[in-house]
Amino acid sequence: MATATATKLVPLYDRIVVRRVEEAQTTRGGIIIPDSAKDKPQEGEVIAVGKGKQNEKGETTPLQVKAGNRILFGKYAGTEIKIDGEEFLIMREEEVLGILE
Numbered sequence: 001m002a003t004a005t006a007t008k009l010v011p012l013y014d015r016i017v018v019r020r021v022e023e024a025q026t027t028r029g030g031i032i033i034p035d036s037a038k039d040k041p042q043e044g045e046v047i048a049v050g051k052g053k054q055n056e057k058g059e060t061t062p063l064q065v066k067a068g069n070r071i072l073f074g075k076y077a078g079t080e081i082k083i084d085g086e087e088f089l090i091m092r093e094e095e096v097l098g099i100l101e
Contacts, residue, residue, distance in 0.1 A: 009083065011090060014053035016065055018044040018078065018089040042077075043100070044089065045070055053093070063093050070100040 011017055021043045046069045052060040065071060078091030 009048060009088075011048055011050040013050045014063060014093045015050045015090055016046055016063070016093060016096070017048040018071065018073070018091060019047055020044045020087065020089065021070065042075060043070065043072055047088065049093075065093055065096055065099065072097045072100065 009017055046065055046067050049063050049065060049067055052062040054060050073089075073091060073096055077095040078089035081088050081090055
């Protein structure tokens, strides 16, 4: 249900909306990791994308990232927002480190 709400948010230009993908709660050895010891995941799913980046001539270059892609991003990338109680990130496409296939 939150996904439907998030898709109503259309980012501008070369920005994308990302939902963080949660990491596992336990290690391979079975040790449970408390929330206070975990870092925020640097992997996410693209929820919505803008139309693209404009150059000096006014031409729009489409984004390489598409909705539904799983991506990697930097630790401090983007701006955190909350919509209907769910947390998302809005970031520029240039902050994306790679697309997971």
